Amino acid sequence: MPSPEAPQTLFEKLWRAHEVRAEEGDAPAILYIDLHLVHEVTSPQGFDVLRARGIPVRQPSRTLATLDHSTPTSPPDASGRLHYVTEQAQLQVETLERNCEAFGIELQGWGSRHRGIVHVMGPEIGATQPGMTVVCGDSHTSTHGAFGALAFGIGTTEVGYVLATQCLLQRKPRTMRIHFDGALGPGVSAKDMALHTIRTIGVDGGTGHVIEYAGEAVRSLDMEGRMTLCNMTIEAGARAGMIAADEVTVEYLRGRERSPDGPAFAAAAERWLTFRSDPGAVFDREVSIDATSIQPTITWGTDPGMSSTLNGVLPAADTAGIERALQYMGLEAGHPLSGHPIDVVFIGSCTNGRIADLRAAAAIMAGRKVAPSVRALVVPGSVAVKNQAESEGLHRVFIEAGAEWREPGCSMCLAMNGDTVPPGKTAVSTSNRNFEGRQGTGARTMLASPSTAAACAIAGKLVDPRHIGDIAGGA
Amino acid sequence: MEAFTRLTGAILALPEENIDTDQIIPARFLTATRFEGLGEHVFADWRLDGNGAPSQDCPMNEPRAENSSILVAGRNFGCGSSREHAPYALMDFGFRVVISSEIADIFRNNALNIGLLSIVVPQSLHARLLELDGQEISVDLEACTLSVPGAGGDETFSFPMDGFARHCLLRGMDRLDFLLSYETAIKQHEERL
Numbered sequence: 001m002p003s004p005e006a007p008q009t010l011f012e013k014l015w016r017a018h019e020v021r022a023e024e025g026d027a028p029a030i031l032y033i034d035l036h037l038v039h040e041v042t043s044p045q046g047f048d049v050l051r052a053r054g055i056p057v058r059q060p061s062r063t064l065a066t067l068d069h070s071t072p073t074s075p076p077d078a079s080g081r082l083h084y085v086t087e088q089a090q091l092q093v094e095t096l097e098r099n100c101e102a103f104g105i106e107l108q109g110w111g112s113r114h115r116g117i118v119h120v121m122g123p124e125i126g127a128t129q130p131g132m133t134v135v136c137g138d139s140h141t142s143t144h145g146a147f148g149a150l151a152f153g154i155g156t157t158e159v160g161y162v163l164a165t166q167c168l169l170q171r172k173p174r175t176m177r178i179h180f181d182g183a184l185g186p187g188v189s190a191k192d193m194a195l196h197t198i199r200t201i202g203v204d205g206g207t208g209h210v211i212e213y214a215g216e217a218v219r220s221l222d223m224e225g226r227m228t229l230c231n232m233t234i235e236a237g238a239r240a241g242m243i244a245a246d247e248v249t250v251e252y253l254r255g256r257e258r259s260p261d262g263p264a265f266a267a268a269a270e271r272w273l274t275f276r277s278d279p280g281a282v283f284d285r286e287v288s289i290d291a292t293s294i295q296p297t298i299t300w301g302t303d304p305g306m307s308s309t310l311n312g313v314l315p316a317a318d319t320a321g322i323e324r325a326l327q328y329m330g331l332e333a334g335h336p337l338s339g340h341p342i343d344v345v346f347i348g349s350c351t352n353g354r355i356a357d358l359r360a361a362a363a364i365m366a367g368r369k370v371a372p373s374v375r376a377l378v379v380p381g382s383v384a385v386k387n388q389a390e391s392e393g394l395h396r397v398f399i400e401a402g403a404e405w406r407e408p409g410c411s412m413c414l415a416m417n418g419d420t421v422p423p424g425k426t427a428v429s430t431s432n433r434n435f436e437g438r439q440g441t442g443a444r445t446m447l448a449s450p451s452t453a454a455a456c457a458i459a460g461k462l463v464d465p466r467h468i469g470d471i472a473g474g475a
Numbered sequence: 476m477e478a479f480t481r482l483t484g485a486i487l488a489l490p491e492e493n494i495d496t497d498q499i500i501p502a503r504f505l506t507a508t509r510f511e512g513l514g515e516h517v518f519a520d521w522r523l524d525g526n527g528a529p530s531q532d533c534p535m536n537e538p539r540a541e542n543s544s545i546l547v548a549g550r551n552f553g554c555g556s557s558r559e560h561a562p563y564a565l566m567d568f569g570f571r572v573v574i575s576s577e578i579a580d581i582f583r584n585n586a587l588n589i590g591l592l593s594i595v596v597p598q599s600l601h602a603r604l605l606e607l608d609g610q611e612i613s614v615d616l617e618a619c620t621l622s623v624p625g626a627g628g629d630e631t632f633s634f635p636m637d638g639f640a641r642h643c644l645l646r647g648m649d650r651l652d653f654l655l656s657y658e659t660a661i662k663q664h665e666e667r668l
Contacts, residue, residue: 020664021657026638030657032664042558044508049651059665070506088506095508139557139581155559155585156510157650165654167661171637173580203493204551204577237554239580303493303554321492414556416502423525433555435497437520 007278010244011175011210014150014275018133020167028169034132035144036162038065038105039118040096041416042137046159047099057103058166064127065100066108067093068117070417073379073406082110085418103163114257116382116408119143119350123227124384126256130245130272135162140350140432142233146226147253148245148275150210153234173210173239174284177277180215182292187466189360190225191352191430191449193217193289194232195297195307201287203305206238209285212277213243217291223252224356231351232432235304244276296464298448299434300337301325306434308337310452310464328436329444330424337462344427345376345403345457346439347450349413352430353381355388357450361430362394364454364465365401368472371460376403377419379411403457415439428456476590478647481615482571484544487534488608494548495555496582500564502556513560514567539609545572547604553582553593562586572614574621576601587640588650592616594634616644 008016020030036059043065050057057063070089076082084090100107108114114121119140122128130148135141137159144151158168178197198205211233213226221229226243233241250269253259260268295309302325308314317323317333326333331340347353347361358380370376378398380386386408389395395405412419413431415438421427423442430453434445448456455465458472504516518535529536546565552575553561562585565573572592586593592614596604603623604612613622613629619636622629643650 020660026642028637028639030654030660032661041505045510045559048509053651058661086506092506092508137557137559139555153557153581155557155581155588157559157585157588161651161654164651165657165661166665167654167657169639169650169654203554204579207551207577207580234555234581237551237579303495324491414497414502416505433495433497435495435555437501438497441501441520442525 007280007282009175009277009281009283010148010212010242010275011150012281014131014133015172017131018150023172028171031133031168031170033135033162033166033168034062035122035127035134036063036166037118037122037134037136037141038063038096038159039068039136039138040092041069042156043099043159044092044095045156046137046163047103049160050103050163055164057105057163060104062166063105063163064108064122065096065105066115066118066121067096067110069410069414071409072417073409073411073419075407089417113383113387116385117350117353117410119227119231120353120381120385123147123223124256124382126253126259129253130249130275135168139234140231142239142241143227143231143350145230145233145240145242146223147249148242148272150240150242152239174208176206176209176211176238176285176287177283178211178213178287178289180213180217180289180291182216182290183220184217184291184294187451188294188296189449189451190221190228192294192297193291194229195299195304195447196294197289198232198236198305199307200289201236203235203303204237206233206236209238210240210242211236211238212283213241215291218243219246222356223248224354227354228351232304235432245272296449296452296466298337298428298446298452298462300329300331300446302328302434302436304432304434304447307447310338310462312337330426338464340462341373341426342428342446342456342461343374343425344421345374345453346379346412346427346429346431347377347453348379348381348411349431350381350410351432352450353379353385355385357430358385358389358394361450361454362397364451364468365403365458366397368401368458370402370457373460374457376457377406377412378403379406380408382408412439415443421445428453428462476643476647476649479571479590479592479616479644481613481617482544483611483613484571485539485542485609485611486545486547486604486607487540487543488605489534489546489548490605492549493551493554496553496558496561497555499553499561500558505558505560510560510563512567513564514569517564517568541569544570545574545612545614546570547574550576552578554579557581557585559585559589562589562591566591574601574604587637587644590644590647592644594636596621596632596634600632616641
């Protein structure tokens with residue numbers, strides 16, 4: 001173990017600061033959790049454990065809930081009634097409402113201006129802050145690492161542990177730093193960085209590790225971009241991704257609902273800026289990626305590592321995995337990706353459902369029309385994102401282009417609320433997973449950035465967003 | 476949690492790599508507010524064809540599947556979503572052990588927390604176990620060994636296992652009791668916040 005004076009990684013600093021008890025022999029460490037985010041899908045059985053034992057939520061003020069996965073994205077009908085996909089989905093939402101009431105937990109529920117996808121809501125209200133440990137029964141909790149926090153997904157049994165004790169039993173993971181050299185080219189986004197990274201290290205390349213992203217291209221990202229990059233970390237098998245806090249982080253948090261106020265903010269900001277790896281800190285693994293080589297990227301297969309640049313060609317079917325993926329996707333080995341027809345475009349999710357993502361999509365769609373063969377959905381990540389977009393007139397851009405402007409939620413990312421891609425249809429999606437059936441039984445998903453998804457919606461086929469002007473004319 | 480000490484059971488092999496938890500239990504079955512009964516939907520989209528009829532070529536549909544208690548799956552099993560519904564669905568279907576050359580972190584944690592023994596073995600042994608589809612092997616958690624039929628009789632292999640997970644599984648011990656016993660230390664930490 002390094003001496004206290006030895007340079008420490010950001011991860012090491014956060015880990016040590018949250019150890020209630022260090023790892024010792026067979027016993028794992030007990031790690032204190034500063035913020036526990038809760039949604040309707042992975043929490044009911046956790047609350048049941050508390051109820052069965054007659055114990056309260058240990059720290060209701062460190063617990064924050066919202067409704068996102070099972071919620072409809074169509075507005076209530078004339079009578080104010082919401083149309084859930086099934087009665088069971090409605091029951092699940094009502095169960096969380098009841099649990100929050102019974103256990104004294106703040107819920108960003110129906111009517112709240114912050115209700116939305118849990119990983120959009122937390123940062124948006126300033127609940128996620130540098131130096132924190134953040135968990136949620138959701139693998140994309142890695143998103144919050146963008147703030148210099150240690151954030152990771154847990155299962156429902158562990159949700160119960162955190163509700164009851166505000167703690168988790170954890171083995172210390174290994175560390176990996178991914179350093180992006182140079183700057184991103186024009187028209188290349190954080191999503192392209194994420195897809196490029198997963199293709200580089202593999203969908204299990206990060207297993208057992210916490211990844212810290214560093215380098216000029218990372219520092220140049222806004223907070224939304226950093227969240228996109230950290231969000232996709234789980235798709236490389238690492239539970240947590242993180243980025244050191246800097247002035248961009250501090251400015252994002254200034255004035256947010258749960259951020260400190262007045263002089264307390266300056267003091268907090270000073271502390272936040274210490275959440276970075278010390279010079280000379282040693283990582284278990286180092287990976288370098290040339291950011292200048294990253295191009296707009298899209299997945300063609302059935303895991304997030306199966307991707308290519310938009311101007312690339314499909315690989316030869318030289319493994320059983322590739323063969324199965326190409327067959328499922330209805331694609332032919334060796335064919336170019338560009339020009340492949342598509343049926344659905346989904347812009348939203350915890351990966352790309354924030355205001356910066358909607359602005360990027362609107363910039364492409366402005367003054368253009370969605371191809372008649374394409375159904376395009378734009379689903380803001382939260383009510384606040386929706387309100388902001390409407391105040392900027394982005395919703396009119398989408399609606400005039402022929403896209404659907406829907407209510408906030410996870411929606412078609414995992415398709416459990418009834419928003420599905422039909423069997424055999426191809427969707428370009430700004431979400432995070434292209435697994436078989438992820439967006440509906442038999443649905444074919446291609447993951448891409450908001451710019452790429454918007455460009456494909458206009459073209460009705462796969463296209464590099466940098467070339468949309470050549471195809472659809474100027475905006 | 477039910478205790479696990481040793482088990483002799485038949486292997487069901489799913490050699491595909493990167494089997495994600497959306498395959499194990501598709502999201503449309505996640506609206507349940509209880510974990511019971513999910514076995515019915517395990518691998519739902521692999522077991523049913525486009526017309527809702529049972530797929531002929533899915534091993535999970537073979538009569539032997541219901542009597543198989545050991546799932547041997549391709550590398551990086553359980554990747555993707557953190558849904559604990561996945562290990563619950565496998566257990567409810569009848570599996571007590573999952574073996575692969577690599578198991579995704581969150582799935583593995585979840586499985587061990589609920590009593591589904593998840594074992595990572597070296598590639599050579601993994602390849603051999605995949606070939607033993609349908610045959611019986613023995614798993615001994617006390618000794619952390621697998622007994623595998625070979626040409627000259629059974630061969631025994633050790634497997635690595637987290638000491639604490641083993642301790643909990645052998646006793647059927649709930650980790651929440653362990654955590655609750657650290658109340659003083661947790662309180663001390665909270666006083667420093």
